[in-house]
Amino acid sequence: MIDYYSFWDLNRAPFQDNNDPVFYYKSSDHLEALERLHYVTESGSMNMGMLSGEVGTGKTITKLVLMESLLKANARNMIVNINSTSYSYAEIMKEVLYQLTGIEPDNLPSRRYSLEIKLRKFLENKIDKSNNRLFLLFDEAQKIASRDLDYLKDLTNITFGYDSPIIIILIGQPSLIKNVEKLPQVNQRIGMRYHLTHLSQEETVKYIKHRLMIAGASQEVFSQEACELIHSKTNGIPREINRVCKISMDIASMERIKLIDQDLVTIVFQDLENNGQ
Ligand SMILES: Nc1ncnc2c1ncn2[C@@H]1O[C@H](COP(=O)(O)OP(=O)(O)OP(=O)(O)O)[C@@H](O)[C@H]1O
């Protein structure tokens, strides 16, 4: 097999499903999502935000880009990133404290009250004049039980002076919206929200070119027609776009084809459909 990278003149893989923020493409949708999340994190008057979106539309990569900018904005900001939210409330709190303090979860108390006191005490020593904050980012938040969402909202009642230093961002698939709507006390606290959908045809073309450019490509790899077909078949969902682009490039490099056209992409889609994917 010939060297993929040298065949395409690339310095990294362009369509890996790995959420590397370096590949982030700011479509109008992603930009709006990011701006709204920044609004929550910078406002000082909002303590909760929500990013929902269809599967594979870019919620997690947007979260990672946000995390980078939060640390750039103030190196004393604290970020807790929780991905596995089928945890119970006590487990979530233990994970929060573990990420903040390094204390092993087995050495932390289990009662809600004791865990919250521990968090408050920790923050008393950490929040300073730099106006730093604690950001709790919950990915896959559609899995958090209603009662636990309610408890998490209560964390924003931890205040020093008038303000709470805790900002909670819920990130999740569309069922998160319904879960939150069932809890008016949580719903009302969400100062900003955004729902990611999918890329337009024009943006799908730009997205493909953008990822290739970041990977080092200096020439066109997909024809315009190939990109348009990819858009219509994937409905502009980034993860789906990545998958078909990656397979197409694998095949093209084996066949030594430099410009991927509509015919090659058609074969890839037929193959995926025949295999029930
Ligand atoms: N704006 C973007 N720029 C670059 N790559 C993106 C963008 N949006 C999504 N992707 C890529 O598409 C894939 C899916 O994105 P991501 O994992 O963020 O989706 P998700 O909405 O979190 O999906 P899920 O609902 O499964 O959690 C990843 O490989 C990611 O790198």
Ligand SMILES: [Mg+2]
């Ligand atoms: Mg995700």
